[in-house]
């Protein structure tokens with residue numbers, strides 16, 4: 001039967017997770033099992049409908065539950081017209097009773113993220129009047145989009161207040177108010193929903209229409225950490241981690257801080273300062289090195305005479321700007337080809353050649369052919385890289 005027909009015949013799946021979000025195992029009767037095919041007609045598992053289930057289907061920014069049904073694996077759960085479909089690897093016999101078991105670690109992690117999101121969205125709404133206009137509970141992080149911008153200080157304050165909500169260990173209530181009762185409730189996510197509206201209330205923090213399973217008490221959420229809040233589509237996008245995800249993030253970051261702290265011999269709380277200091281020092285050293293290179297190349301230039309027609313230097317390390325400056329100055333003094341080769345025989349050389357008398361495009365083509373090189377440029381200046389022995393390269397240049 002089609003989903004719509006099942007719904008019309010009153011066969012909507014009974015949602016066990018609505019009454020008990022911590023239910024890990026259950027028994028149910030298989031109502032139907034259909035084969036799934038890809039567009040190309042290849043087998044793509046099965047779609048199983050049960051009379052009741054603890055598997056939460058994909059919806060409202062959250063992925064569907066995974067787990068097991070009897071001997072088969074449930075890879076995803078989806079919903080259509082109130083019917084919940086379990087996507088399985090192998091088929092199940094309609095009419096049979098099966099044991100279901102959800103992947104509770106994944107589910108509990110998602111409940112931590114989702115309940116944490118409610119607390120933050122509720123606080124943002126009550127303190128600043130912004131609505132949550134986007135929610136995505138991903139495998140790594142959870143993002144919340146608001147239709148207003150938040151300052152750094154507001155974000156910090158929100159984080160502290162949200163965690164206070166956790167430490168107060170507030171009971172999370174699920175309510176099914178009548179249409180009449182609903183009129184007097186000020187809740188978030190007001191959309192026209194047919195039938196019964198499910199309200200998730202965290203007294204003092206949030207009240208919102210939501211169909212997803214939540215923790216029973218806010219203490220189960222654990223730490224709520226905001227790891228980023230950037231401008232997004234006229235409002236902002238907040239990235240959060242709750243529970244074990246926040247703990248793992250803290251552990252990773254502590255590891256990084258320790259590594260930097262050890263490497264720079266700085267106290268963990270002062271690594272920011274230490275990194276800036278090291279960067280300054282690096283800048284000074286680079287300037288110093290440049291001065292030394294200029295001095296060194298200046299001496300080399302002094303040694304050149306007009307009789308040195310072709311000139312080349314080989315250096316393991318040399319700043320490319322300093323090398324170009326050297327070539328420009330050497331070209332003033334000598335009439336032939338001036339070259340700088342940076343590297344070693346083993347690693348190969350990066351080269352720059354200059355000349356006012358020889359067409360270097362022709363010469364560098366010959367040189368590249370002989371030394372497996374590549375590169376090019378203008379007739380008066382070329383650059384590239386090649387492999388070869390310094391002696392042989394020098395010989396070729398001097399003979400040119």
Ligand SMILES: [Zn+2]
Nearest residue numbers: 114210211212
């Ligand atoms: Zn929700």
